[in-house]
Each structure stands twice: as C-alpha cells, then as structure tokens.
Amino acid sequence: MTEQTLPAMPTVRDRYAAAYAASGENGISAAIRAVLGAIRRYAWMAVGIVGAAIALALVVTMLDTPRFTATSSVQINDQSDEVLGGEFETQIAPPSDWDIDRFLNTQLDVLRSRALAERVADGLDLANDERFFGAMEVAPQSVPTEEREKRKLAIDLLQDNTAVELRRSTRIALVAFSSTDAEITARIANAFAEEFIQQNLQRRFDSSAYARNFVAEQLEEARASLEQSEAALNDYARQTGLIRTRDAFAPTGPELAAGTVTSSSLLQYNQAAIRAREARIAAQSRWDAVRNAPLLSSQPVLSNPTIQALMTRRAQLESELQVARERYLAGHPATSRLEGDLAAVNGQLTRTANEVRQSIRSEYLAAEAAEKRLEGQVSQARGATLAEQDQSVRYNVLAREADTARSIYDGLLQRYRELNASAGIASSNITIIDRAEVPGDPSSPSLPRNLAIGLLIGLALAGIAIFLRDQLDDVIHTPEDVEEKLGLSLLGVVPRAEGQSPLEALAEPKSPIAEAYNSMRGALLYSTPTGLPKVIVVTSAQAAEGKSTTSFAIAAGLARIGIAPLLIDADLRRPALHKLVGISSERGLTDLLIAQGEPGDVATRVKHGETEFDLLPAGPLPPSPTELLSSPRMAQLLESFSQRYGVVIVDSPPILGLADAPMLAAIADGTIFVVEAERGHSGALKAALRRLRSMEPTILGAALAKFDPSRSGNRYSAYYGYDYYSYTDKEGRGAA
Known part of the structure; x- marks a missing residue:
C-alpha cells in the first residue's frame, strides 16, 4: 500500500x-x-x-547680539539700451532665450565674487575703518596690523556676511548685508549695488578699448597689404600691355570674364555669331519648306497677302465663268471675257508665287553669308584671346590678392569707425531699483x-x-511584542485583576479574566493537528509571572466543558497551587516519584465554582528536585495520567536558572510559555526560550498575563478595549 x-x-x-x-x-x-x-x-x-x-x-x-540687515535691489537685463543704434553698439552679446537662466546665475556669481568685494572694500576704505570691524564683532586685538592682512580680513568679512538672492520669475536681484551697526549695514549694501554697476561699465570700457587698439593695428597692416597688392597688379599690367575693363569691386562672374578688351570683343563676336547661326537655321528651314514643294502648296507662299488676294480673285472668276457657261453658248463674248480674266489672274498668281519663293531663298543666302563672316571674326578673336591667356594667369592671381586685401581693409575700417563712435559711451544693463535704508529693527x-x-x-x-x-526597550508591553520580539504565537491575553484576586475573578464566568482564559482554552483545543494535547506543561522565564494561575484557570476551563483534567504542581522548589485552593501539601508528586504508590491515593479533588477536577500537589520539598523530575518515573506517571484523564496540565518551575522546566517540556505533548506584561525583558525571555528549545519541545505558544490595556503605551494596541463589552450583573454594574 x-x-x-x-x-x-x-x-x-x-x-x-x-x-x-x-x-x-x-x-x-x-x-x-x-x-x-x-x-x-x-x-x-x-x-x-x-x-x-x-x-x-x-x-x-x-x-x-542684535544684528541688522539692509537690502538693496538691482534689475539685471540681458542687454543694455542702444544709445547709438544696434549697428554701433559694442555691448556683450545677450544670451539666447533658453540660456537666460544661466546668464542670471552668472550675474549672481559676479555679485558674490571676491573681485566685487575688493572694489567695495577699497571704495569704502574698510580696511582702515575701526567701526566696520567693530560692527562685524571683531575684537580690536584680533585686527591685523599689516595693511595687506587687514584688507584681506575686510574682504572675507564682506563675503561671509553678504547674501545674494534672485526673486523667483523676475530679473530683480536682492543684495543683503548683515552687521551689528545699522548705518554701516545700509552703506555697504548700497556700495555693493553701485560697485556692481561700475564694475560692469568698467568691464565694457576695457573691452572696447582693447578692441579699438586691436582693430587699429589690424587696419594698418591691412592698408599696407592693400597698397602692396595694388602696386604689384598695376606694374604687371603695364609690363604685359594688358588693358583691363574689370570692376575692381565686383571681380566675379561676367565682369571677371570680360576683364580685357580682347576677351570682351570675343564675347561680343561669339554672341553675334550665335544669333546669326540661329537666323540662318530659321531661313534654311523656310527655304527647305518651299524649295521641293508645289508652288502653291507651301505655307510661306500661301501666307503671303498678295497670293491670298489673287486666289480669292481666281475663285470669284471661276464662279462667274461657271454661271456664264450655264447661261450662254460656247464662244459667247461674256464667256470669252471671263476666260481671259481668269487666265490673267492665274499668270499673275504664278509670278507672285515665284517671287515669294525667290525672296525666301535670298534671305537664306544672306543669313548664310552673315554667319560665315561672324564665324571668321570669332576665330580671329579666339586666337587673340588664347594668346592673351598666358599673360592673364599671373594678372588674375594678383587681382584676387588685391581684392581680398581691399575687402579686409574695408571691413576693418568700418569696424574701427563703429568703435570710435561708441567709445566712451557707457550703457549699463544693470539698474538700481531700491536703495538700502538704515534698518530700524534688528533682523x-x-x-x-x-x-x-x-x-x-x-x-x-x-x-x-x-x-x-x-x-x-526589550520589555514586553503589548501582545504584539510577544509575536514580534519573541516570535511566538499568542494563545491569549489575560488582563490584570483589579480589586479582587485572580481566583475570585475566575469564579465569575462573565468576568474579563474568565473570558480571557476561555479564549485561551479555545486556542488550545485546536493548537495541534490532533486537537488538545494530552500533556501540557505551563512554564515561564521567571517566578511570579502568573504560570500557576494560568495552569489552574486552564484546568478549570477544560473541566467546565466536560474534559477531565489533572492539574499537577511540578514546582518542587516553590509550590503555589495548594496555597491557591487552600489544601494540604503533605502528600503529592514527590511521594509518587519516590515511592511506588497509586496516583489516585495522592490526588485531591478540588472545587472551583461549579466545576470540580483533580489536583496533584507538589508534596514535601525534596533535596534534589531536578533528579526526581528527570527520572523515568516522571515520564511513567505522565503516561499513566494521560490514559486516566482527558488532559494533564503540569505547573512547572521557571526556566531561568533551573533545568526542571526544559526536561518536563521534553516529555510533554505541548508547552505554554507565560509572560508577564511590563516585566518580561525580551533578552531574558529569549535566553529562556533558547534553553527551552534546546530540548526540542513542542511550544504551543505564549500567554500574556497581567496585561493592563489602560496604560498609556497600550492604548494603541490592537487588544486595547477587549474588555469593553463586559456583562452587566443583577445590580446594574458594568459597562454596556
């Protein structure tokens, strides 16, 4: 299978x-x-x-110490006003639209620069101003005696106490200065704005002066080069006998091609020859059209007005002759007259057509003769031009050099005129909007x-x-701490008993403590795949955490639902269950472990409320509890009890410092770990759990005892208010 x-x-x-x-x-x-x-x-x-x-x-x-802050504002434009017009302005090229932010940030860095601070310090002579150092909270003995060091200190103080800010979405920059002297503060803030404008103008003037000097030097060099190029060109033309008709200011295109008289004649002859050839081709086409065609069938002959009039007259006479022949007999004078007129018209038509054909031929011959004459002239001019080309190569090179030198000279001359026109005219792109006033209140x-x-x-x-x-903080405060800090499942949360003992609260089935233990009983019934474990050990890390009360409550709760429990007090050092129920502990577990007596003779029937169950007290305290609890007799007793009772609940000693609890947990079917709220430190609890887990027991979970949800830190626990819906007794007490 x-x-x-x-x-x-x-x-x-x-x-x-x-x-x-x-x-x-x-x-x-x-x-x-x-x-x-x-x-x-x-x-x-x-x-x-x-x-x-x-x-x-x-x-x-x-x-x-109170400090005062004065602020001046300046407007920074990306370009200055055009005083002489855009063509004469020598200002710095303005940034493009997409680069305006970079331009403004650059100007802000100029305001923060050391160079501007130096101008302010020198302009106000702050290095020798004791009042300034006093306003900057510099002790007199700390001021250097050397002039250079005093100036450096003044500049550093200016930079450290100056703030520059650009207003959002504007071109307005705010320059603020802070010190303990209100008057000095305003004076320095205004000095920064004024020196910023002066520095900008000085930078423009220095740039213009340098440009003028540079352009003047380049202009002189260009003039000398132009004179040298023009002289070389004229000397070469005089030596070779070249006569140029070119335009010195437009040496390109047809002007450059027609640079000499010979080349100009060749160009004119060539253009005339082209027109003569076109005329000869047109005349030849007309002659070819009428030469081999019938006399009165070619278009040039028929389009002649005289031919058209004679043909009209012939048609009219033929029509009249046809009418006369129908009316008269042959040989009639009228018929003869019409026939004679018709013959005269036909003869005249033939002569006129021949004359038209002869005129077309004459035009063709004249056009052909003119073409031949012009071609001869072109051939002669071409030969003269070819002879002149060898001499023109050097001339063209010299001419281009002279033209280049002239262009450079003209451009530099125009720029020099513009610089001279704008020299000394300062147009700033920075304007003071608000001057700093002496502050009345400290900032x-x-x-x-x-x-x-x-x-x-x-x-x-x-x-x-x-x-x-x-x-x-490793103290267990809330139920969530049990799961987060200890990693154990939470079987139940037992509130602290207020105004009565836990057993008295357990005796009331509708009390919060009874309800908490009933909830824990429900969790135990389904704590394992087989249901309720047969042998359950209840232990804690330290003494007095509520494990004995929990053991008693679990036994009473199981007895209440019909499961016969046996509660064993296995704490052979400090037993407490017999004190809880008020019975004698003269005989108990110790007697069964030492002797071979019957368990039924030692167990005591206890009653709690309406429930009854058996309790096995600890008995006399032995000298060596660990040896008794770890003996095979203990395992035999638990096995025997599990067969006689529905469940066996063992109240074991604490874990820390003792070996009893881990050994009992090893032979039990499940272990409940009781933790007292606001007492159990996770370090000690984890140490106890490590000792417990060393025996590889089955830990069912943890029970949090003496939990007070009304404490400040517990008000935000998920378990706060669990006892809100308490029952109302006959006297009307409780909360609804």
Whole structure:
C-alpha cells in the first residue's frame, strides 16, 4: 500500500496571522499603532526634550547680539539700451532665450565674487575703518596690523556676511548685508549695488578699448597689404600691355570674364555669331519648306497677302465663268471675257508665287553669308584671346590678392569707425531699483523663529530618542511584542485583576479574566493537528509571572466543558497551587516519584465554582528536585495520567536558572510559555526560550498575563478595549 503524505496542519501562529488578515490588520496600521504607542509610552521624556530645546533656544536668543540687515535691489537685463543704434553698439552679446537662466546665475556669481568685494572694500576704505570691524564683532586685538592682512580680513568679512538672492520669475536681484551697526549695514549694501554697476561699465570700457587698439593695428597692416597688392597688379599690367575693363569691386562672374578688351570683343563676336547661326537655321528651314514643294502648296507662299488676294480673285472668276457657261453658248463674248480674266489672274498668281519663293531663298543666302563672316571674326578673336591667356594667369592671381586685401581693409575700417563712435559711451544693463535704508529693527535674533527652530529640533531629538528608547526597550508591553520580539504565537491575553484576586475573578464566568482564559482554552483545543494535547506543561522565564494561575484557570476551563483534567504542581522548589485552593501539601508528586504508590491515593479533588477536577500537589520539598523530575518515573506517571484523564496540565518551575522546566517540556505533548506584561525583558525571555528549545519541545505558544490595556503605551494596541463589552450583573454594574 502506497503511503500518502497528508497536508501539514496550520499552526496556531498561522491561524492567528490569518485571523488578523481577515479582520483587516495590515502592516501600515500595525506600524502606526506601534509609533503612537511608543510616543504615548515615552511622552514625558519627549516633553522634557522639547522643553529643553525650547529653553535653550530662548537662552541663545537672549544672549545673542542684535544684528541688522539692509537690502538693496538691482534689475539685471540681458542687454543694455542702444544709445547709438544696434549697428554701433559694442555691448556683450545677450544670451539666447533658453540660456537666460544661466546668464542670471552668472550675474549672481559676479555679485558674490571676491573681485566685487575688493572694489567695495577699497571704495569704502574698510580696511582702515575701526567701526566696520567693530560692527562685524571683531575684537580690536584680533585686527591685523599689516595693511595687506587687514584688507584681506575686510574682504572675507564682506563675503561671509553678504547674501545674494534672485526673486523667483523676475530679473530683480536682492543684495543683503548683515552687521551689528545699522548705518554701516545700509552703506555697504548700497556700495555693493553701485560697485556692481561700475564694475560692469568698467568691464565694457576695457573691452572696447582693447578692441579699438586691436582693430587699429589690424587696419594698418591691412592698408599696407592693400597698397602692396595694388602696386604689384598695376606694374604687371603695364609690363604685359594688358588693358583691363574689370570692376575692381565686383571681380566675379561676367565682369571677371570680360576683364580685357580682347576677351570682351570675343564675347561680343561669339554672341553675334550665335544669333546669326540661329537666323540662318530659321531661313534654311523656310527655304527647305518651299524649295521641293508645289508652288502653291507651301505655307510661306500661301501666307503671303498678295497670293491670298489673287486666289480669292481666281475663285470669284471661276464662279462667274461657271454661271456664264450655264447661261450662254460656247464662244459667247461674256464667256470669252471671263476666260481671259481668269487666265490673267492665274499668270499673275504664278509670278507672285515665284517671287515669294525667290525672296525666301535670298534671305537664306544672306543669313548664310552673315554667319560665315561672324564665324571668321570669332576665330580671329579666339586666337587673340588664347594668346592673351598666358599673360592673364599671373594678372588674375594678383587681382584676387588685391581684392581680398581691399575687402579686409574695408571691413576693418568700418569696424574701427563703429568703435570710435561708441567709445566712451557707457550703457549699463544693470539698474538700481531700491536703495538700502538704515534698518530700524534688528533682523536677528528673532525670538519666534528661534523658538520655532528649537521646537523643530526638539521634536526631531524627541523622535530620535523615542525611536532609540523603543528599539532598546526589550520589555514586553503589548501582545504584539510577544509575536514580534519573541516570535511566538499568542494563545491569549489575560488582563490584570483589579480589586479582587485572580481566583475570585475566575469564579465569575462573565468576568474579563474568565473570558480571557476561555479564549485561551479555545486556542488550545485546536493548537495541534490532533486537537488538545494530552500533556501540557505551563512554564515561564521567571517566578511570579502568573504560570500557576494560568495552569489552574486552564484546568478549570477544560473541566467546565466536560474534559477531565489533572492539574499537577511540578514546582518542587516553590509550590503555589495548594496555597491557591487552600489544601494540604503533605502528600503529592514527590511521594509518587519516590515511592511506588497509586496516583489516585495522592490526588485531591478540588472545587472551583461549579466545576470540580483533580489536583496533584507538589508534596514535601525534596533535596534534589531536578533528579526526581528527570527520572523515568516522571515520564511513567505522565503516561499513566494521560490514559486516566482527558488532559494533564503540569505547573512547572521557571526556566531561568533551573533545568526542571526544559526536561518536563521534553516529555510533554505541548508547552505554554507565560509572560508577564511590563516585566518580561525580551533578552531574558529569549535566553529562556533558547534553553527551552534546546530540548526540542513542542511550544504551543505564549500567554500574556497581567496585561493592563489602560496604560498609556497600550492604548494603541490592537487588544486595547477587549474588555469593553463586559456583562452587566443583577445590580446594574458594568459597562454596556
């Protein structure tokens, strides 16, 4: 038979995680609750830190020396006004639209530059002004004696205390200066604006003077080069006998081609020969059209007006002759007269047609003769031009050099005229909008601003302190801490008993503690794939965390639903269950471990409320509890009890410092780890869990005992308000 692997049953932790997810729990809300809980838990520490920061800000404000700030504003345009017109202006080329931000930022850097600070320091003679150093809070003994060092200190103070800002979406720059002297502050702020304009004008003037000198030098060199080129050109033309008709200012195209008389004649003869050839071709075409065609069938003959009139007359006579022949007999005088007129018209028509043909031939012959004469002239002029070309090569080179020199000279001369026209005319692109006035009130220290800064710093420090304190705090405060810090599933949360003992609260089925243990009982019933474990060990890291009460409550709760439990007090050092129920501990577990007696003779039937169950007290305290609990007899007893009872609940000793609990957990079917709220440190708890896990037990989960949701840090726990819907007794007590 093939074995089939059954799917793993979900653990208690998995079921709790699924329940949280189904109820809308998510990481963000859990984180928010954790933050709010930490803030409320350490609220007094946060208030102290914020208060100290505000007090420190107040003290600093009172002790700080008042400082005054004066501000002047200047408008920075990307180009200056055109005084002489755009063609004569020698200003710096303005930036393009897409580069305007870079231009403005460059001007701001100029305002912050050391060169401008030097101009201000020299203009106001601040290096020798003791009042300036006093306004900058420089002690007299700290002022250098050397002039160079004093000037350097003054410049550094100017740069350190000057702020430059560009207003958003404008061209207005604000220049602010701060010191302890209001009058000096305003004077220096205005000096920065004025020196900025003067520096800009000086830079333009220096640039124009340099340009004028440079252009003058280049102009002199260009003039000498032009004279030399023109002289060389004229000498060569005189030596070779070349007569040029070219335009010296347009030496390109037809003007350059017709540079000499010979080449000009060749060009004219060639153009005339082309026109004569066109005329001869047209005349030859007309002659060819009438030469071999019938006399009266060619278009040139028929288009002649005389031919057209004779043909019209002939047609008229033929029509009259046809009418006369129909009316008269042959030989009639009228018929004879018409026939004679018709013959005369035909003869005249033939002669006229021959004359038209002869005139076309004469035109053709004249055109042919003219073409031949012009071709002869072209041939002669071509020969003369070819003979002249060898001499023109050198001339053309010299002519081009002279033309180039003339162009350079003309351009430099025009630029020199423009520079001379604009020299000394300063047009600035910077304008002072508002001059700095002597401030009446100090700009710093500002009490509201310093208090606000102190508040922000205090809040930041408080947040950091709360974060560090929360991270370093390993105390288990809330149920969420059990899962996050210990990594254990939470079986239940038991509130702190107020005004009565836990057993008295358990006796009331509708009390919050009873309801909490009922919830834990439900979790235990489904804590393993097989349901409720047969042997359950209840332990804790330290003593007095509530494990004995939890053991008793679990036993009573299971007995209430019909499961027969056996509660064993296995704390053989400090037993507590017999004190809870008020029974004797003369006989108990110790007797069964030492002797071979019957378990039923030792167990005591206890009653709690309406439920009854068996309790096995610890018995006499042995000298070596660890040896007894780790003996095979203990495992035999638990096996025997698990067969006789529905469940066996073992109240074990604490884990830390003892070996009893880990050994009991190793032989049990499940272990419950009880943690007291506001007491259990995660370091000690984790150490206890490491000792417990060294025996590889089955840990069912953890139970948080003595939880007080009304504490400040617990108000933001997901379990806060779990006891809101408590039951109302007969006297009307409780909350609805």
